[in-house]
Amino acid sequence: MAILEIHDLTREFTRRGSAFPAVDHVNLTIDTGEFVAIVGRSGNGKSTLLNLVTGLLSPTSGTVRVDGHVVGSLNDRDMARLRNRTIGFVTQSATLLANLTVLDNVILPAVMLGEPAADGNDDDTPSVRHATQDTTATPATDPDMPDVIAPAEADATTEDALTRRARTLLDALQVSDLADCYPKELSGGEMRRVSIARALMNRPKLLIADEPTGDLDADSTAIVMRLLRQTADAGTAVLMVTHDPDALGYVDRTYRMDRGVLTTA
């Protein structure tokens, strides 16, 4: 099932009075459980494409559908809900809230809209999908990693259950010892791993990751990439932009972005 459908998508910017396409007639479909990478030199439109997918930018022409919804056609409330519940976004820049601890930053998406998120009763939540979808499929398991892709606990809306899930994610990314720290006390790579935990908190159907291994050493890169692979195997569609050759060994398909044009790598 297609989770992300990009159709003939173009976004122009104007520089020194002349318009140019930063994203140029891009087509891309990502199904449930697929892990797709986009590579390409700096300034070739990769971040612009991700910002169009998450609705932070509007297209000049073309459409983006996420889980069947045309991004841009939704009202503010439904767009906020789609961003919070359906999409997980690991941005390039640090976006953790400075006045919250690491643990509270990770839990935040689950309590943000004031309604149950990572529970087992909301048909829109990915947790239901993970729990019920294709029971014949056996996700790849890794004995070295905590089970962060397991179905949500039945009563996962309680503070305890949210805390447990957040701690499990931090543990999987090997930053659980930082749970009570504040963002200013973290290194760039630690902040990146906390951001990944936060993006996975609501079990998104679509995970967007802009250079998720950007500040990481080889060991941390392997930890992050195994977790993203495991997340895809459990049913999440993953779209990652990367400059990291080590990351490409984990993906199903790789595309190249060259002056806004997307081609198979």
Ligand SMILES: Nc1ncnc2c1ncn2[C@@H]1O[C@H](COP(=O)(O)OP(=O)(O)OP(=O)(O)O)[C@@H](O)[C@H]1O
């Ligand atoms: N708001 C804007 N106004 C004008 N031009 C912009 C704007 N945002 C981005 N651009 C231009 O669009 C092009 C694509 O930028 P984008 O950030 O998408 O590239 P990128 O491939 O993600 O680069 P990097 O790998 O360095 O992050 C660049 O030439 C950039 O200068």
